[in-house]
Structures are given as C-alpha cells and as structure tokens.
Amino acid sequence: MGSSAVIYLVRHSKAGERRVWQGEDVDRPLSKTGWKQSQAVARRLSKKKVSSLYASPYVRCMQTLEPLGALVGLPVQAEQRLFEDEPFEPVLDLINEVKDGAVLCSHGDIIPAVINALVRRGMEVETPPDWGKASVWVLRRKGDRITRGKVWPPPVLAAKSAKK
Template identity: 40%
Template sequence: MAEYTARRGDVSAAGGVVFRRRKKDGSPLFLLVHRPRYKDWTFPKGKLDKGESFLDAAVREVAEETGINPQVHLPLGTVTYTTGRRNNKVVRYWLMEGKKKDFKPNKEVDRVLWLSADQARLQLTYDRSEKLLQWAQLRLEHPDDGKVYLVRHGKAGKRKDFEGQDVDRPLSKSGRKQAQALNQFLSGYPLMRLATSPALRCRETLDPLARTMALPAESEGSLSEGSSPELVAKFIGTLAGTTTVLATHGDVIANLIGMLRADGVKIKGPKVSMKDDIEKGGIWVLRTRGRRIRRARYVPPPVRSD
C-alpha cells in the first residue's frame, strides 16, 4: 500500500479480515468480533503503539482480540471514518488466514463468530465493514482482480479567463464542492492508491480524498490531457490487485471508453465520443483482472457542477 501521510488529529489503526476454510468444501468462513463497549460486530482492529508499523499492529490486534496468530495474505487497503470525538480514523487492513481455536473473552471482545460471507454481511454493524468484506472476498477468490475509479476532474474556471498555463488552471467554487462530495462518496470504500494527471484541477479534485484517506495522490503523466487510450490502459494494467482512484480529463476518459467498447468490453453507461460527453465529477468504475479491463460502469457525479 502507498506510504501513509498522517494529519494532525488522525487516529491510526490497523486490523485484519481473518478467514479459514471449511474442511468439507473449502469455502471460506470469516471471523467477526463483538465489542461490548460499542455493542457492534466488526473485524478485529486497534490503534498503533508508538513506533509500530501498520502491519505489525494488525497482526498484534488480531492476536490480542481473538487469540489467533494469523498468517498474512494480502493488503486490503485503507478505510476511514469519523470517530465520536470527530477525529478522522484511518484503518489499514490485511487479508489473513487463521485456525479456529477456543476463544477467551477479554476486555475488548466478548464473543467471536465464524460466518460465511452471506451470513457475515447480515451480522456486520457498519456499511464500511460490508464493503471491506466484499473486497476481501473478491481478493481471496481472484488476487489479481482490481477496481479503478476513473474520475473526470471537477469544474474549473474558464480557459479564456485564465492567464497562466492551462495545466495550472484551478477548480472553481463549484468544482471544490464536487471534490468534497467525491471525498464523501469514495472514502467509505477500501482504497489502496490515488493517482492524478499533473494538471492542478485534477490534483485539487483528489486533494480532499487524499487528506481523508492519508494517501498520497501520485502524479501520473499518462493521465494528462491528450494521452492516448492505449497509454492509459497500459497504466491501468499496472494496478492489478488494487483499488485505485484516478483523476483525469474528459478526452482521456471518452477515448478510453470508446476503445473498450470497440474491443467488446462490457460497458454499462452512456455512449461517449468526446470529452463533453463526460460529466465533470463523473466516475467510471472499471473492473480489472490482471492487466485487462473486464467491464466498466458509469456513476454520475455525487454533486453536479453549477
């Protein structure tokens, strides 16, 4: 996962989605914990000790809360939410495997359950935990599967009214509202990477999300205005097994979706042929397997520009 960049006031934590396989058919069961203090069902996790890495904390917390010494498989990404004290809590998760053993209640957890994915979805208290479970299940079945949120930047000021280089043209007031709405929409999903066109309006579109998720927004030249769809698809091919948000331009998205449609990729969304067909702040959700884009689905902007 990308390097963590903490903000003052962030609460750093780590945990694990732990599974074991049934002997009779090999299907996975997932470990849920009940916390009496919060009266909730969730996955084991906890705050980092001073100087501790996220991964070390995740393994320690699973062991302390459940008594299981897990085998770490794959990173699942970062989940964030606001605590009761209004702090931004940043939790990094890993997919782990463990063996069933006798559980002894402790001060953090008084009950545990091993459940199928369908049962766990019904038992989990929080929507964010359900999304994390869905991603964990997918990574368990297909470790090289990925999901890319391809976002057109928010509304910027008019080109004719901006005296500097176009790459330095910032978001308008309406565009900044769209960036905040994008943050609220995507921060509920487990994310692993952020990347953006070097253009300021694209960087500003991801700024709120980058701050909330404590992830750096990497500058990526292949997302620049005018880039060929082949170059963009090649970069997306390097993101196998991740959940990534990319901020780019209308022409880049239109050309990529057009190429995918011509190649027979399953597309669920409007036909697009030029950048003006792509709404500012609109999102194309791409599902990948290995280096190949398998399907694409359009999601309208969380907030449309004025």
C-alpha cells in the same frame, strides 16, 4: 468477484473557465463548485477500498483527488500518462499496472477515448455514458482485463450552494 477488483477513473471537477484564465492552462485550479464536487466524490470513494491515487499533473486534476487523499491518508501522485491532449494508449497501460482500488484522475478528452478503447477490447458498459466533470467510471477487472464498467454521474450539489 471481490469489490477490490475495481479501478476508478475520475474526470476532474469543475475548474475556472479556460477562456478567462490568465496563466498557463496546466495551472488552472478548481472553482468553488469544483471543490464541492471533489469533496462529494471523496466522501463516496472513501467508503471503498482505495489503494492509491494518480492524477494528471494539471492543478485541477491533482486538486480533484486532494480531498480523497486527506480522507484515506494517501498522497496524490502526479502521473504524466493522464495528461490532457496526449494519446490514450499509455493510460490503458497504467490501468493494467495499478493495484486494485486505484483512483485515476484525468481529462475530458482522455476518459472517453479510454472507455471506448476498453469497449473495443470487450468491456461491457452497464450504464449510459456520462462524461461530465466529476463523473467516476467504475472499472471491474478480472485478471488483466477490464470486463465491466459503469459510471457514477457528477454529484448533485445542494441548491443553496449554487448561488455562491
């Protein structure tokens, strides 16, 4: 199977704390650490054959893919089906619709539900699950089925940046 028969499912990077954010949660942006995570994810994914970028319309999801978009010259497209607190089944439909190499960014409730549904449908998981912010699920597709999945854990950031 070629390396392009892959879809990437990214959990958004770290955002500011929900409990201290004053505005609507949909507008909560990435934190400084979140931006660093997004840049690390972008560097790794930019080495792959990325075909398109889709994100939940939440600011933190759109921002998670912006560094990747800048590196590969693709726009980040807002996709309602990746929204938080929504049913996961439309995300399964989206995964079937997108081209190989698509990168999708969503939330901590949607991604485990999608992965568990794919397992029920026969996907083999090659690594222990990791649901951390900025984790990336690499989903291998054969025809119209996701056959294997593995997760890249969140990027490890340099210790000197942790103080900022």
